[in-house]
Each structure stands twice: as C-alpha cells, then as structure tokens.
Amino acid sequence: MDWIQINPQLFSSFPPDSRYLVGVSGGRDSIVLLHCLFDLGYRRLIVCHLNHQLRGHSSAADASFVQGLVAKYNGKIVCQPSRKIVGQALRLPSVRTGKRSAYPTTRVANIDLELGSVDVRARAKRNKISIETAAREARYSFFAGVAKRRRCHTIFLAHHADDLVETFLINLFRGAGATGLAAMREVSTRRIEDVDLTIVRPLLSVWRDQIDSYVRERRLKFREDASNKNLAPLRNRIRRRIIPYLEKTLGRSIRQNIWRTAVIAVEEENWIESQLPNSDTPDLSVRELRALPFALQRRTILKWLRAQNVSEIGFEVIERVRSLLDPATRVAKVNLAQDRHLRRRAGRLFVE
C-alpha cells in the first residue's frame, strides 16, 4: 500500500492553494491525513489541536508532539508532487522531504498551529453529558472559534471508512433512522456558534488497514493513544467485538457492504434534504407541515430543530413534535434538551 485513494472531485471543490483548517489529534489517522494533504500540495494549513486534559501528562505530550510536527513540516522545502490519475483516484507519490527531487517546482510550506485546551471531564459533569459527547462538543466549538478568528471556514477531518461503518451501526442500533443513518458525509456544513463550518473528510473511503500500511511503509510517527482517547464504550464494542463477530459468523466481509449502503443513504438523504421546504424560519406552519408526506415531515422537523440549535434530537423528539400536527391532540408543548420547549400556538410551531 504505497498510496491512498482520495476522491479527485475534492481537489476541484477545495483547491490546494487555498487555506484550510485540519483537525490533528496526533493519532494515526490525523497524522496520515496531514501527510496526505501535504503530499497532495496543500501547503497553507492551520493545524488545530485541542488538549482534552483527559490523560494528564500524556495529553500534554500529544500537544507537544503536534507542535514538533508542525515545526518539522514548516522547515521543509518541498516539491509540488506529480498527480497521476489511477482509475478514478489519485496515486499519491510519497513526499520528497528536503532533498532535491526530479520535480521542478518547489514551495515553502506555511503550516500554522492553533492549540487549545479544555477540561472535558469538568464540562461533561457540568452539562450532564458523556465524556465522548463533551469531547466532541468541545472540539467543534474549538474548531468554530479558530475558523472565526482566522477567517477560514473549511476544516479537514480524518474520519475513515471504518469510522463511517461504525457510526452507521451505532445509529442503526440506537434507532436513529429519523435523524439519518448517514451521519458522516464526505462534505457537510454545520452551524456552530454563529459559524458555518464546512467539514471535509477526504479519508472517508479509506480503510483502517490501508492507513496502517501507509503509516508502516512511510514509518510515520504518531501518538498511540491520541486518536482513541475519547472512544466511547459503544463504538469500542462495535469495532472490537461486533464487527469481527459478524464477519466470522457470516463468513464474509460485511464492512464493504455496510459502507456502500451508508454511501447510498448519504446520497438519498442529500437529495431528500434538497427537496425540503425552507425551514430557515423562526417558526413552522402546522398546516403546511401536515400536508407533507411522513418522510418529509420528519426531515423538515429535524432540519428546522437543528437550525434552532436544539441538541439531542432523537426519534422520540421528532415523533412527539409530529404528534402536535394531529388536529385532535390537546398537547401543545414538547420538552426539548437543555430546558427548552417547543410550543404550538395559533397554528405555528416555535422553540422557546
């Protein structure tokens, strides 16, 4: 494995000469992501690393490791890599570091570093949420802050194909059908604290063992625990026990098949969302919502609640909101997370 497949469309959508954020924990996946981006000619990157303060000295050491890495990349005089098209994918040459190479163009890298630090454990306790949720929220909030300050609203993240499959199964087992099986997309936009952050995941069709080979063959250094430090028990069980058990019992690889299903689900959800009525309004008309087919009612409510910054929108919440559409119901209020409420008044729904 001396190359990794990346969707070539990403290069036209996100050309290498623009500036981007990259989330780098210091773990295997994000190190490969950074290496790949660099290899592909992305030179104006802002590396974002958040110290979650979950593992004491070890967390601080992750931060120093990323700091050292950025210094090393900046010190490099690098060449523009050649790009050969292999099938539909790009064959990435390995990075030529420092040495003069056969490629004529050279360019100095400009890799910035943004370090942040948050007491995730305290945040989880304060907001009564799991460590994993607190860590994710802290990370996205940190990314959004950097995006705003640096005026750079696109971030590359290192989620790969196994992450996608695991997330699909987590959503399935949690019954998240209404909020989408296709939670992880190659390109998506998310509004966080007044910032519209575009999230790009170039490794979404790359498997963990391809990443492992890439790391081995290039002898890349990474921090062993960094990427798994916030691994939730559920994800852990799915990764280490359930998927191996399924493949053993069924006598075949199922990850490819689940991945394919997840990708189709993404395309169908994208399309369904493009068909939804405008939900960028402070309230929703009960009459208009009632006129939609069930499938679109769910999606419209979901999209609208997200636009209202409501958190923890599960199947039950959406079904309770849908029950308000029934003309016969006397209920006119649904409790939401964080002491917020959805009310029906004068034929309209709104969040307080």
Next chain:
Amino acid sequence: MDWIQINPQLFSSFPPDSRYLVGVSGGRDSIVLLHCLFDLGYRRLIVCHLNHQLRGHSSAADASFVQGLVAKYNGKIVCQPSRKIVGQALRLPSVRTGKRSAYPTTRVANIDLELGSVDVRARAKRNKISIETAAREARYSFFAGVAKRRRCHTIFLAHHADDLVETFLINLFRGAGATGLAAMREVSTRRIEDVDLTIVRPLLSVWRDQIDSYVRERRLKFREDASNKNLAPLRNRIRRRIIPYLEKTLGRSIRQNIWRTAVIAVEEENWIESQLPNSDTPDLSVRELRALPFALQRRTILKWLRAQNVSEIGFEVIERVRSLLDPATRVAKVNLAQDRHLRRRAGRLFVE
C-alpha cells in the same frame, strides 16, 4: 397477550367484506394470521397452500392440516366481532366459535382452499438457484396463478416484525442499499407473470413472542416445521445467533430500533419512488437519466429493470448500468441474469 395490534388503516383500505387470498403454510405465523383475519370479520377468504415437496410425508401432512382447518372454519357459525379501539390499534376479541354469543349478527364463513404442489428441489436444480429462492419463486408464481384464476388480486401474508428486522439486516449485510433496505412493506404491489398482486402484511408490527403468546393462550394448533422449512442458512444465523449476540453485547434490545429504522426507510423509499420519472416504458433515455441526481438514477434504473422483469438486480448491476451514462465510456452492454442483456443504442437503454 390476548390481543394483537393491527394497523386500523388496513381495514379501510381492505374492507373485511371483500374477498382476499391468504398464504397459509400451516406454521405458527400463518395460523395466527388466519385466526386474526377471521376474528376481525374477514369471512370471504381463499386459503392458498403450496406443498413444496421438501419434507416428504411431512409436507403432505401440512397440506392435510390446512385442509382440515379450512373445513373447520367453514363449519363455524360465527358472529361479527366487536371492535374496540385501543390506542391506535384494534383490540381483537377472541373468536366465538359456534356458541351463541352476546353479539347479534351472525354470518356463515366462506373460506375456500387452493392447494398446489411443486417439486421445489428440482426447480432449484433446474434453474441453478438456492432452495430458498426456488421456494419463494414457486410460491409467488402459485399465488399469481390463483389470483388470476379466481380474479382476486390481493393476498395477505404472515410476515411479522422479526421477519422485517431479519430481512433488513440481510439486505444490509449483502449491501443491498441501492435496491432498498426496505424490502418488506405493509402494503406493496408486485408484478408476477402478467398479474399485479397486492401483498398485504398485517402482522408486520407484531413481534414473534407476541405471536407465540397468542398461540399459547388460544391453544391454536399449527404444524411445527411448516413455517421454517425454507429458512435459509443466512436468515437462520441472523435469527438464532447474530441478533441474540448483538443484544447481549450491547446490553439492550436493538430489534425495536432496527424495526423503527426500517419503517422510516420504507416511508422514505415510498416517497422517493413517487418522485421518480415514469419508467413504464420499453426503453430509457440516457440524457434524461444523466440529468437526475445519483440517488434518483439508481432508483429509476431499479424500477425500470423490475418493470422489464429482470431478476437478481443487485448493487453491481445498477452501478454497471449507471456507468453506461458516462459519455466517455465505450461499453454499451451489461449482462443481466438469465442470459439477458441491457444495451445502449442511439442514446437509449433497453433490455434484450
């Protein structure tokens, strides 16, 4: 468990005083279905039983059992059952058999029997398909034949919630995303040998253990092996090993959640299908297909191939057909099952 929830909408769509087919293997599920339908006032039924000839004398005994059952139902002077609405579902009183009851209306039942017999093993061998596929095809072909002869195009089948969950997982593990995760619907229409058969599955939200309790409490007789005789190894493994393992490892019931996801998938697929361009044509325009979003391209091709009676339409076939849309491709032919071919000629796709 003295009652079973059935979607009350089915009663308005399929009123009890019309005539319907019912698939009855003699196994637990179909016996409960027949009992429920009878209980709900359906009196003009044509019981369809196909002897698969897979278990010798035992198969013949299944047929005699169903024959005896029909005779017993016909002998009954029955009363119109009361229908009380419980929540959104109907509470079914147990059938009053023969005895005079509190209900004033009585009506004689008119239950017909259609017996068929097919050497499924020979059919499987001849067509080089699995026993399970051969059995299913033989059954549907038998149902379609009866439907045509008796001019009765709606059939009740006994699939329940566990069947739905198992089918969802089978489709997922097989990567059937493009052909739909939502293979089993409460109401669907299927074209079989020039017959449009409407398939209704009233038990699709009833769990196997509810059916078991129903059978126990009413002391219903059934044939132990009849319903499982064609259980494929894959379904068997999912039912007996994988779902129990998942629930043990995750420490929670996941069947409800998967069921919910499957039901939402059905509603979304129904809606997507309603948005598809007309595919009831002998050929498809490449240009028009190319203009659709990916998600609709897949669905349109699938729907059209089904209308052309193409069998074994998997993800790979649909992707190969989609690849013909690429103006750069030189390929103009895709091999289909049963020695059929799809060709691109003069900007149109057609099946030969």
